[in-house]
Amino acid sequence: MISEKLRNDARPIWNRIFSHPFVVELYSGKLPFEKFRYYILQDYAYLIGVIRAFSIISAKSEIEISGEILEIARMEATTEIENYRKLLNRMNLTMEDAIKTEVAPTNLAYVNFIISTSFLGNEYEGLASLLPCFWSYLEIWKRNSHLLEKNENEIYIQWAKEYGSKEYQALVKKLINLMDRAVGNYEKLRKIFLTGSRYEYAFWEMAYTMERWHI
Amino acid sequence: MISEKLRNDARPIWNRIFSHPFVVELYSGKLPFEKFRYYILQDYAYLIGVIRAFSIISAKSEIEISGEILEIARMEATTEIENYRKLLNRMNLTMEDAIKTEVAPTNLAYVNFIISTSFLGNEYEGLASLLPCFWSYLEIWKRNSHLLEKNENEIYIQWAKEYGSKEYQALVKKLINLMDRAVGNYEKLRKIFLTGSRYEYAFWEMAYTMERWHI
Amino acid sequence: MISEKLRNDARPIWNRIFSHPFVVELYSGKLPFEKFRYYILQDYAYLIGVIRAFSIISAKSEIEISGEILEIARMEATTEIENYRKLLNRMNLTMEDAIKTEVAPTNLAYVNFIISTSFLGNEYEGLASLLPCFWSYLEIWKRNSHLLEKNENEIYIQWAKEYGSKEYQALVKKLINLMDRAVGNYEKLRKIFLTGSRYEYAFWEMAYTMERWHI
Amino acid sequence: MISEKLRNDARPIWNRIFSHPFVVELYSGKLPFEKFRYYILQDYAYLIGVIRAFSIISAKSEIEISGEILEIARMEATTEIENYRKLLNRMNLTMEDAIKTEVAPTNLAYVNFIISTSFLGNEYEGLASLLPCFWSYLEIWKRNSHLLEKNENEIYIQWAKEYGSKEYQALVKKLINLMDRAVGNYEKLRKIFLTGSRYEYAFWEMAYTMERWHI
Numbered sequence: 083m084i085s086e087k088l089r090n091d092a093r094p095i096w097n098r099i100f101s102h103p104f105v106v107e108l109y110s111g112k113l114p115f116e117k118f119r120y121y122i123l124q125d126y127a128y129l130i131g132v133i134r135a136f137s138i139i140s141a142k143s144e145i146e147i148s149g150e151i152l153e154i155a156r157m158e159a160t161t162e163i164e165n166y167r168k169l170l171n172r173m174n175l176t177m178e179d180a181i182k183t184e185v186a187p188t189n190l191a192y193v194n195f196i197i198s199t200s201f202l203g204n205e206y207e208g209l210a211s212l213l214p215c216f217w218s219y220l221e222i223w224k225r226n227s228h229l230l231e232k233n234e235n236e237i238y239i240q241w242a243k244e245y246g247s248k249e250y251q252a253l254v255k256k257l258i259n260l261m262d263r264a265v266g267n268y269e270k271l272r273k274i275f276l277t278g279s280r281y282e283y284a285f286w287e288m289a290y291t292m293e294r295w296h297i
Numbered sequence: 298m299i300s301e302k303l304r305n306d307a308r309p310i311w312n313r314i315f316s317h318p319f320v321v322e323l324y325s326g327k328l329p330f331e332k333f334r335y336y337i338l339q340d341y342a343y344l345i346g347v348i349r350a351f352s353i354i355s356a357k358s359e360i361e362i363s364g365e366i367l368e369i370a371r372m373e374a375t376t377e378i379e380n381y382r383k384l385l386n387r388m389n390l391t392m393e394d395a396i397k398t399e400v401a402p403t404n405l406a407y408v409n410f411i412i413s414t415s416f417l418g419n420e421y422e423g424l425a426s427l428l429p430c431f432w433s434y435l436e437i438w439k440r441n442s443h444l445l446e447k448n449e450n451e452i453y454i455q456w457a458k459e460y461g462s463k464e465y466q467a468l469v470k471k472l473i474n475l476m477d478r479a480v481g482n483y484e485k486l487r488k489i490f491l492t493g494s495r496y497e498y499a500f501w502e503m504a505y506t507m508e509r510w511h512i
Numbered sequence: 513m514i515s516e517k518l519r520n521d522a523r524p525i526w527n528r529i530f531s532h533p534f535v536v537e538l539y540s541g542k543l544p545f546e547k548f549r550y551y552i553l554q555d556y557a558y559l560i561g562v563i564r565a566f567s568i569i570s571a572k573s574e575i576e577i578s579g580e581i582l583e584i585a586r587m588e589a590t591t592e593i594e595n596y597r598k599l600l601n602r603m604n605l606t607m608e609d610a611i612k613t614e615v616a617p618t619n620l621a622y623v624n625f626i627i628s629t630s631f632l633g634n635e636y637e638g639l640a641s642l643l644p645c646f647w648s649y650l651e652i653w654k655r656n657s658h659l660l661e662k663n664e665n666e667i668y669i670q671w672a673k674e675y676g677s678k679e680y681q682a683l684v685k686k687l688i689n690l691m692d693r694a695v696g697n698y699e700k701l702r703k704i705f706l707t708g709s710r711y712e713y714a715f716w717e718m719a720y721t722m723e724r725w726h727i
Numbered sequence: 728m729i730s731e732k733l734r735n736d737a738r739p740i741w742n743r744i745f746s747h748p749f750v751v752e753l754y755s756g757k758l759p760f761e762k763f764r765y766y767i768l769q770d771y772a773y774l775i776g777v778i779r780a781f782s783i784i785s786a787k788s789e790i791e792i793s794g795e796i797l798e799i800a801r802m803e804a805t806t807e808i809e810n811y812r813k814l815l816n817r818m819n820l821t822m823e824d825a826i827k828t829e830v831a832p833t834n835l836a837y838v839n840f841i842i843s844t845s846f847l848g849n850e851y852e853g854l855a856s857l858l859p860c861f862w863s864y865l866e867i868w869k870r871n872s873h874l875l876e877k878n879e880n881e882i883y884i885q886w887a888k889e890y891g892s893k894e895y896q897a898l899v900k901k902l903i904n905l906m907d908r909a910v911g912n913y914e915k916l917r918k919i920f921l922t923g924s925r926y927e928y929a930f931w932e933m934a935y936t937m938e939r940w941h942i
Binding site for chain 3: 786787790793794801
Binding site for chain 4: 284
């Protein structure tokens, strides 16, 4: 399976993701709230980028794939955006706060990477740029959910549990199945998947250090 | 309102659409079934094209618009495709019949027009290429639904009534409202809307004459 | 070689192109001038479309291919447009006449086909949509240049000889060589190449019948 | 003039570019050679990205603009790539060294920024993402060329003088003139131009610190 090969090739990066302090402290409840707040506000621009990338991929795909991709994109653009709004509200933030947040360098780089890849490449290359995010969030949950037992931050717990839900598992499974239909040049897919994985790591690092533009 | 201006500028073309023999005979029940069968089989490629075009538009749009466009695209890719499948079945046809149907010249031209326009232009130019189809189907229903009373062809009646449904009216209203948010060069939008309207007329003509490639 | 396979599969269409009355009468000098005038004025929109399509292909290609494609696109956008302007002038026409000419249905369909294909597919799929035009013009010259001996129309002769020039032969050779580097799904390339060939035939037919929109 | 407004709004960033140690030491000759070597090897991926972005912009533009953009893109893809190859050779490097160089984070982010912007936006938004690079190199030369007098590094001198050549000045002038034809939303152009300017600064910083992926 292509997805397994990709996963294997990215293992060293993913292992560092699983143990990144942002991730571990988020699950254990020790993450300073201002870091979480930063992360959530940055997440908006990334979510929009994901919707754009899925839209481009859908335009290029065979219809059966297109239907599934559009369903995911729509879910992101409606349910996910709605969930996101609710989360903001629980944190005493509004969508306007998210919209006017300056997109940090790593975030901007990541978003432009998934959009460029989806535009320049074929549908599977686009998918390979998006899969590390969706898939690694599930794996993070699997590896770290036991930490939730001692977590006393309700917002962190609620955030984390979404990635352990049956719906989320089904979504990731669907994306993996689509990836496994890929034909052609594995090397290209591999390079894209590794870059996406690097950006996943960098995104956690960005949030932990609350990265800002230096200029 | 931009939509009203576009509609006015396209009036001569639309009037010819409303009275096209395919349209009138379909509503009155006199349309030879082989012409309807041809039309329905061609419709598949057009539906796929619409989904692709909406996907491209969504990728370029502000997020609020993106969400609405994706909802429409997804509905086309799931509900509409499902309705389409059921209609085929009532006609003793299958999706395979539709998929292997050779796309007729006018249909191919129309599909490539909406895709090119959505790719080369901005989101409103893309919308202007798609609106004549959705909108004129509603107007056709308004003008011709009275003919259904004497129509004895259950398949034609069922097909027509979809365009008189509240859901369909709401969809068209949504698209018109999006169109009215357009800014910038009206001339470009006008040219696109007129070409889309011409293709609508040409599509009915294609179906009535059961157009084939001459080579 | 992929190009040879494509050429073989398109043979029946190409044979009809070679003997199309527009082509034969153009080479023999018997073509009514108003048909040639129509053809030349339509050619403008097609030339622009070719430049757009090559640009899209260039954006997706490996750099060595990109360089060659851009050289061709630039040549079309400068030398060819300049040659075109001179030809117009010899015919007592101006660029403004060409620009304001309404693009005929077949021409618009052809242009949107090459643009959509270049955007939705990979670089080789884009090339496969453009190759039938360039290549068939060379083959037309090979098969019909003997007719030029009795041709007394200086404008037709000058127009035709361009396609027998060393530069043009080298250009076609370059495009064929690029095509032969294609990897992957031959079926897709074949379908595109055949559609492009059909549009070539349809373009000659459009010019011979001086096609207009019916609406 | 739009270009003047953009330039003014970016002034604080540009001033920091003009005095960036990489820039100053390159002109004065004091830049450690390994930093220059790093910069030149990274430059390859950026140059390819510029060619891709110009290609996308060309596909969307009116034909007169298209011709100029393609001329620039082609020049980049041929003359510039050839000059680049010669420079590599003088530094005892080959194109293979450049091609196999891992693209650093800032470089990858910059390239994907210009490609995404050119794809998602209109032709002027694409241009606004590319202009800071071309224009600031000319301004750097104007402000720092006096330092070349004491510079004893022939490679640095030769590199710098290219940006003081008449050809380069004409190229920048052409791009500025195209930018000044922009219509519509200045805010969007401004945001893009500022981001491009930030990436310019970041690129110099990347080279000075010889940035690597941390994962």
